[in-house]
Amino acid sequence: MIYEKLKENPVLVALVVVIVVVVVVVCFKIRDMTNIEKINFAMENPSLIMYGFSLMYGLASTLYSYKNVESMKNLDDKKEDNKEDNKEDNKEDNKEDNKEDNKEDKKEDGTELLKKIKKLEKSRNTHIVFLSDCRENMIPEKLKRYIISTDNGKGFSHKFSLIGNEDTVELIITTDGGDFKLFEQYAKIIMEHCNTGKVLSYVPYRAFSGGAELVLSSTDIYMYPKALLSPTDIQVITKGKGYSSTEFSAKVIINALKESCSTDSTKLLNEKAKQYFEYSVSETKKKLSKKYDEETVEKILDKFVSGQILHDSSYNVSDLRDMGLKINTDVDKEIRCVIEEVTDFFDVIY
DSSP, X not given: OHHHHHXXXXXXXXXXXXXXXXXXXXXXXXXXXXXXXXXXXXXXXXXXXXXXHHHHHHHHHHHHHHHHHHHHHHHHHHHHHHHHHHHHHHHHHHHHHHHHHHHHHHHXXXXXXXXXXXXXXXXXXXXXXXXXXXXXXXXXXXXXXXXXXXXXXXXXXXXXXXXXXXXXXXXEXXXXXXXXXXXXXXXXXXXXXXXXXXXXXXXXXXXXXHHHHHHHHSSEEEEOTTOEEOXXXXXXXXXXXXXXXXXXXXXXXXXXXXXXXXXXXXXXXXXXXXXXXXXXXXXXXHHHHTTSOHHHHXXXXXXHTSSOSXXXXXXXXXXXXXXXXXXXXOOOHHHHHXXXXXXXXXXXXX
16 A cells, blocks of 8 residues: 555655665764764764654654545545445335335225225125125225125115126125114115025124124025124114103014003004014015025024014024024135225224
8 A cells, every 4th residue: 555655656755765865874874883983973963863753754654644544535435335325225215115105005095905805706706795884984985896884775786786686795794783774775685686696694793683684685694603693673763752762672662552552643653663563574584484494484583573582682603503594604714814804994893
């Protein structure tokens, strides 16, 4: 490194030459002197000695400064290299962050979920429909053909209008129930499709009230081992004092008013309850009679629509099988996976 610096700097070379000449002259002059004479020579020529030391000091300082410059340059080079490395690292980090952000965006807008549902439909050659209590405004536009809120009657009927008469529909239901008229509309659509095609209902968690009615309307029933159904007896709203109102099973009202229909309002309520009860029994019988014998149908009716069982009661898989219902708990992995995806997306379990 020093040799290279000497080549680059002629002044430094001249300085080195002068020092070498001075050293040679001095050495030549004092070579034959005794020690006493050498001391006397040094004392008589202090300027020469000081001049020699100054030249050597200057040379040493110059070389040292060059070394520092080189070190600083190397340090700067390292800094530049580190800067470049950091830039590259930051670029990579930003790339990864962007990838993660894009993934999150796709997850939030339902793009990834939509791909999985379509892929599942294609592999199974079926139509996937989710019916859930999630609010309509929570469902991304692109998913509304596959995931339907229980309040969206038009959406449900429109979905089935797009499905071929002989096609198989896999209907995943998670609901606490709702408007009787709306669920009755859904049940009729399912029954109509079952005349020519198939509707396989899946209950991963619960299908209460009107939801259980849809399950009974389907061709086959699949349930998770701990999933639940509830009675489907129609609830009649009765007005109390002021603005209060209460729901009672139609059969409970009929029994309560059997001997005391003294006013026009109680007569109308009793008549309404009778109509609801008879309609509920008749429609449920239609749904079940195609799949079960008469004795089993009566047993199921007693548990679901008789009004003798509390509407808030629930039946597990074992209870349903004891009634004679055919329940399949062998839900395959593909369906399970997409159910979990939708559940996580909407957080429909609460």
